[in-house]
Amino acid sequence: MKAFDVIIIGFGKGGKTLAAEFAKRGQKVAVIERSDKMYGGTCINIGCIPTKTLVHQAKIASGMVGVTFEEKSEFYRNAIAVKDFVTGILRNKNYHNLADHPNVTVYTGMGSFLSADTVAVRTATEEIVLTSKQIIINTGAETVIPSIEGVVDNPFVYTSTSIMELTALPRHLVIVGGGYIGLEFASMYASFGSQVTVLESYPELIAREDRDIAASVKETLEKKGIVFKMNAKVQSVNHTSEKAMVAFTDSQTDEAFELEADAVLLATGRRPNTKELHLEAAGVEVDARGAIIVDEYLKTTNPRIRAVGDVKGGLQFTYISLDDYRIIREDLFGKAERKTSDRDPVSYSVFIDPPLARIGLNEEEARKQNLDIIVKKLPVMAIPRAKTLGETDGLLKAVIDKNTGKILGCMLFAPDSSEVINIVALAMKAGQDYTFLRDFIFTHPSMSEALNDLFS
Structure with a gap:
């Protein structure tokens, strides 16, 4: 010993x-x-x-x-x-x-x-x-391996770990799970050139986010060619020598479907x-x-x-x-x-394209707590820097306490949001109210200066 x-x-x-x-x-x-x-x-x-x-x-x-x-x-x-x-x-x-x-x-x-x-x-x-x-x-x-018939020892089934060892780009990638990990890989593989289909068992995408943010994410990813199948309950993942066959049903209509795939990614949580x-x-x-x-x-x-x-x-x-x-x-x-x-609140980022970053309460959570709030929104297309980048999809959103002016939360679906969210986090941690960011002097053109307009 x-x-x-x-x-x-x-x-x-x-x-x-x-x-x-x-x-x-x-x-x-x-x-x-x-x-x-x-x-x-x-x-x-x-x-x-x-x-x-x-x-x-x-x-x-x-x-x-x-x-x-x-x-x-x-x-x-x-x-x-x-x-x-x-x-x-x-x-x-x-x-x-x-x-x-x-x-x-x-x-x-x-x-x-x-x-x-x-x-x-x-x-x-x-x-x-x-x-x-x-x-x-x-x-x-x-990684959680769901109890789906045919996934164990299936040569076409991957986790978020094993798919990064795959050296052949799949023509058609089916992702089981539309959470943050699934969306990140969907965005990535669509950009590489795969046709991507996401099978999400819930009727709504990323349920913990506000519906306007989630809708903007879904719309932007669909522009990349990503196909979303909501209410999709996967029944089995069988395979031939060359393809995987993903069978699923629509949990609302009981209609059955089958997809061929070169690779199937299980993104069902950890x-x-x-x-x-x-x-x-x-x-x-x-x-x-x-x-x-x-x-x-x-x-x-x-x-x-x-x-x-x-x-x-x-x-x-x-x-x-x-x-x-x-x-x-x-x-x-x-x-x-x-x-x-x-350490609360803690920010996080999801590295889809563009990234989705968030800190604190969203609008839905604040209203459930019966807080008196002001909600601010800014479309990415209104940001000069976004225009120079040629990336104008997305939405910025902030939730402010009406009585104190304190920032309760912020959601940024925009280029460079994984960096900009840290500025918001610093303001919140320092106890500053929203006017601190509204009146702050940022460099121009930059994505961070959009905080001036978001909090105006």
């Missing part, structure tokens, strides 16, 4: 940053990662970095006019190679940032609890037992990755969704064990994992002034 000051299960953003923090303070750290393809975590290997690399490449592809599908396929193949190069460099850097530190030992294998302070690591060749009085769980989330941790042995409890229960300082039901990142549920973003690191750092080595309740 090998003793450490800290054991961290999972090499993701929160875990690796904590490992470096503990190590620089002279503590002996064990980091357990089940796959040598996941050093650095989800973001670097199968999440933000590879998808946004491909989103950028797809943006370039969308400007290719008068080319054949074969030429588009060759561009896509090269884009996958670029993605692999970028992720490979970052994975290697992340591994050596920890593995080369004298206070850190990296174990590549599956970690699971034997007791509250003991973890077994099953590597390719042996089982190693580690012990520590302080353990941090950072195992992330995994869930916390806890099934092989044997949490019961450590006294760590999960909620009804399978997420590890934590308090405001990220302590689990066993206070010596903490959980960071996607495994604890909630918003699944790299920057949340990084803030989890800050909370633990300040709790252990600072004044314990940071906690999970301090």
